[in-house]
Amino acid sequence: MKNYELIEHTADLAVRVRGRDLNDLFKNTALAIFEISSEKLRNKDIKHKKIIIKQKADNLPELFVNWLNEVISLSAAKGLIFDGFQISKLTENNLEAVASCSDIKNYKINSEIKAATYHELHIEKNESGWQAEVIFDV
Amino acid sequence: MYETREVALEKIDDFRWRIPRSYKPGMRVPGIIYADEKLLKDIRQDKALEQVANVAFLPGIVNASFAMPDIHWGYGFCIGGVAATDPENSGVVSPGGVGFDINCGVRLLKTNFQYEDIKDKLKDLVYALFSDIPAGVGSKGDIRVSAKEEKEILVKGSKWAVGKGYGTQEDLECTEENGAIQGADPQAVSERAYERGKAQSGTLGSGNHFLEVQVIDQLYDRDICDELDLNLGQVTVMIHSGSRGLGYQVCEDYVKSMQHCLQKYNINVPDRQLACAPVNSAEGKAYLSAMKCAANYAWANRQCLMHLTRMVFEKIFSLSWQKMGMSLIYDVAHNIAKIEKHVIDGKEKGLCIHRKGATRAFPPGHPALPERYKKIGQPVIIPGDMGRNSYLLAGTQKAMEETFGSTCHGAGRLKSRTAAAKSINLGVLLKELEAKGIIVKASGRGTIVEEAPQAYKDVNDVVDVVHNAGVSKRVCRMKPVGVIKG
Numbered sequence: 001m002k003n004y005e006l007i008e009h010t011a012d013l014a015v016r017v018r019g020r021d022l023n024d025l026f027k028n029t030a031l032a033i034f035e036i037s038s039e040k041l042r043n044k045d046i047k048h049k050k051i052i053i054k055q056k057a058d059n060l061p062e063l064f065v066n067w068l069n070e071v072i073s074l075s076a077a078k079g080l081i082f083d084g085f086q087i088s089k090l091t092e093n094n095l096e097a098v099a100s101c102s103d104i105k106n107y108k109i110n111s112e113i114k115a116a117t118y119h120e121l122h123i124e125k126n127e128s129g130w131q132a133e134v135i136f137d138v
Numbered sequence: 139m140y141e142t143r144e145v146a147l148e149k150i151d152d153f154r155w156r157i158p159r160s161y162k163p164g165m166r167v168p169g170i171i172y173a174d175e176k177l178l179k180d181i182r183q184d185k186a187l188e189q190v191a192n193v194a195f196l197p198g199i200v201n202a203s204f205a206m207p208d209i210h211w212g213y214g215f216c217i218g219g220v221a222a223t224d225p226e227n228s229g230v231v232s233p234g235g236v237g238f239d240i241n242c243g244v245r246l247l248k249t250n251f252q253y254e255d256i257k258d259k260l261k262d263l264v265y266a267l268f269s270d271i272p273a274g275v276g277s278k279g280d281i282r283v284s285a286k287e288e289k290e291i292l293v294k295g296s297k298w299a300v301g302k303g304y305g306t307q308e309d310l311e312c313t314e315e316n317g318a319i320q321g322a323d324p325q326a327v328s329e330r331a332y333e334r335g336k337a338q339s340g341t342l343g344s345g346n347h348f349l350e351v352q353v354i355d356q357l358y359d360r361d362i363c364d365e366l367d368l369n370l371g372q373v374t375v376m377i378h379s380g381s382r383g384l385g386y387q388v389c390e391d392y393v394k395s396m397q398h399c400l401q402k403y404n405i406n407v408p409d410r411q412l413a414c415a416p417v418n419s420a421e422g423k424a425y426l427s428a429m430k431c432a433a434n435y436a437w438a439n440r441q442c443l444m445h446l447t448r449m450v451f452e453k454i455f456s457l458s459w460q461k462m463g464m465s466l467i468y469d470v471a472h473n474i475a476k477i478e479k480h481v482i483d484g485k486e487k488g489l490c491i492h493r494k495g496a497t498r499a500f501p502p503g504h505p506a507l508p509e510r511y512k513k514i515g516q517p518v519i520i521p522g523d524m525g526r527n528s529y530l531l532a533g534t535q536k537a538m539e540e541t542f543g544s545t546c547h548g549a550g551r552l553k554s555r556t557a558a559a560k561s562i563n564l565g566v567l568l569k570e571l572e573a574k575g576i577i578v579k580a581s582g583r584g585t586i587v588e589e590a591p592q593a594y595k596d597v598n599d600v601v602d603v604v605h606n607a608g609v610s611k612r613v614c615r616m617k618p619v620g621v622i623k624g
Contacts, residue, residue, distance in 0.1 A: 010184045010211040011551045037275075061410070062397055069390050076383050077333040110584050111555075112275040112344045114238045114386040118393075118410035119213035120185075135213050137238045137386075138345060138555070 004032040013113065013136040014120075018129060025123070025130040026064065026095070027085045030071045033136070038081050038107040046102045051080075055095045061121055064132065067095055068116035079104045113138055145187040147171070147178075153607035157191050157203075164406060165194035170202040172541075172607050177207050177599055180552055184211035186218070192408045193221050197416070198229025200482060200489060204541050206496050207603040208550030208595065212237070214411030217495035217551075220544040222480065224489055225417035230405065232414035233392040233425055235492030236475050240388060240429055241436035242347075242380030243471040244519040245313070246530060247444060248366075249451070250463035251373040253353045253619065259454055260351070264577045264620035266450045267349060271443060272341040273624040274581030279340035281442050288332060289324040291339065295434030296441040296469075304445035311508040313469040314498060317437040319476070323427035327384070328391050331428075335384025335435060340442030342379050344581065344624030346589060348521070349447065350376045351620035352528060358612035362514045362532055366467060366613070374616055375464075376528055377443050378521050380473065381436035388432045392425040417477075417490045426475065433474055440469055467530065468517035472497045472547035478506075480542050491542050499533035499545040499610040518610050522549045522597030524578060524589060524621045525571055529601050529612065536608035545610035549597035558593040559584065571621075580623035589623060 004017040017032055019025030055070055057063035071082060084100035114137040122133040147155040150170070155178065157169030169190035173181055181187065186209045193203040193215055200222045209218035214234030223229030256263065272279045281304075283291065291298045296310055296317025310316045342349060354372045357363050368374075381388075399405065399415035407414070415421035444466065448459035455462060475492045482489075500506055500516040507516055516533035526549075537543050553561075564587050571578055580586045598615075605612045 006556050008554050008557065010554055011217060012213060013555070058397070066394065069394070073330055073334065073387060073390065077330055109275040110582055115390050117213035137213060
């Protein structure tokens with residue numbers, strides 16, 4: 001079962017994502033961005049590289065939005081698609097992660113996600129873990 | 139998450155509705171929506187009205203939080219919103235009131251051709267336009283720009299493109315702000331934004347951006363049509379694009395930095411995407427300087443796209459673009475914030491006008507208009523969807539008096555992209571369009587479905603409202619015959 005689903009929004013892209021814990025939630029939401037917007041063209045001969053991502057914020061929602069926007073922005077600026085994240089540090093104000101990525105040429109891009117927004121942003125802990133709802137501008 | 143609550147509206151007249159200040163404690167002004175009963179039914183389907191009310195919280199907002207009939211749910215501001223703030227009364231500027239695609243806008247150019255002149259070559263023309271004009275997500279163009287030139291584009295806008303030979307002085311006169319808004323400061327733009335916009339000059343982009351070959355199918359104001367030399371059956375070209383990756387990053391950078399301004403300036407807004415700072419604060423000034431850079435980038439981009447279009451026409455018809463009469467009618471921004479002079483209680487004031495999915499519609503005689511349009515008013519370009527119509531309107535005095543010189547910007551979405559993808563069959567859609575004589579070429583098959591006519595309101599209904607309400611007037615209507623999508 002996918003750990004995210006699309007929810008209705010008139011113009012943009014709204015996504016509900018689940019994670020076992022907060023770390024998992026951050027990782028799954030970032031991965032959802034690339035699963036939704038791109039399709040891998042080949043599996044062989046793909047050279048991967050690692051990028052360290054660090055983010056700071058005043059609170060958890062801000063950290064969440066900053067993290068997603070950093071990933072989107074890095075992807076667009078560097079021509080990379082991310083397919084794995086290892087989050088080594090995550091507090092309400094700090095995040096450190098190692099991201100695995102490869103050249104955008106290995107993918108077919110189906111849609112452009114411009115940014116994550118604060119509008120109707122919900123991050124909450126529930127019985128089975130953590131859940132977030134976030135709207136992306138597309 | 140998305141349950142909507144009924145917003146109690148007061149009817150002002152057949153085309154205007156009010157959200158009273160009492161709707162939500164904290165609203166500084168009422169909300170005013172331009173719509174008729176039919177459009178209102180669609181508008182009530184999502185949370186756009188709630189967003190109109192939220193915008194009314196902005197410090198220094200003047201008169202009302204306005205929404206045009208193409209209004210739909212966005213993030214922070216609704217799409218189709220107009221908000222003016224008074225810098226002398228703690229008025230703020232909000233990057234969310236402009237959006238990620240800064241100076242997304244439209245330009246319309248005419249030709250001397252009648253449809254009959256091009257119909258046999260239409261397929262070749264559309265395929266050549268698709269081949270020569272880079273489109274699609276993250277598309278990169280053939281127009282190569284050095285690092286030094288990139289900064290030049292941010293200050294000079296369309297003038298940079300004209301300097302490179304991609305147009306004429308006349309094109310600049312027929313562009314809002316002459317294609318370069320003053321006060322752009324490249325220092326206010328982050329390195330990431332430069333990197334994200336690199337090599338995207340002269341590229342269409344994706345989503346709802348397009349290039350259309352159109353034919354005029356209805357004349358409304360014969361005097362203005364005569365003035366513009368526009369006739370029934372005449373071929374026009376419409377280009378819809380924006381500031382690409384550079385603009386997205388500028389918005390992102392400043393939404394992020396302005397989160398801190400809410401506390402610093404003690405600003406209370408119901409949605410953090412409405413983060414803002416006083417226009418006269420260091421943060422407000424920095425955003426406006428960067429936003430102007432992105433706006434200028436977008437004007438240069440549309441100028442380059444028009445140049446590429448002219449070159450394709452030259453290739454297909456073996457005539458110079460001048461001989462084909464491919465002059466620019468006008469270019470308008472529909473995602474922008476600008477300091478403009480407006481009269482409030484009999485006094486002229488410099489206000490910060492946010493237009494997010496709204497178009498400037500200045501009246502005849504306005505000093506911002508070029509001489510050639512002083513008599514007829516500002517040309518306003520309203521793109522519709524790929525299967526129905528687009529419009530050329532003109533600005534009015536009533537818009538100046540009621541909506542800070544603003545009108546609608548398009549048809550406005552009706553269906554979400556996911557709902558469109560689920561309910562529309564690509565093959566059936568393409569056949570329907572073909573039956574109407576419309577050739578479509580797109581980078582992604584998904585885009586065609588997401589942007590299908592059924593996903594939009596009928597632009598004819600939207601334009602009826604702004605015309606009947608008097609905030610702009612119909613000049614002529616076009617129908618698409620060739621569509622290039624990203």
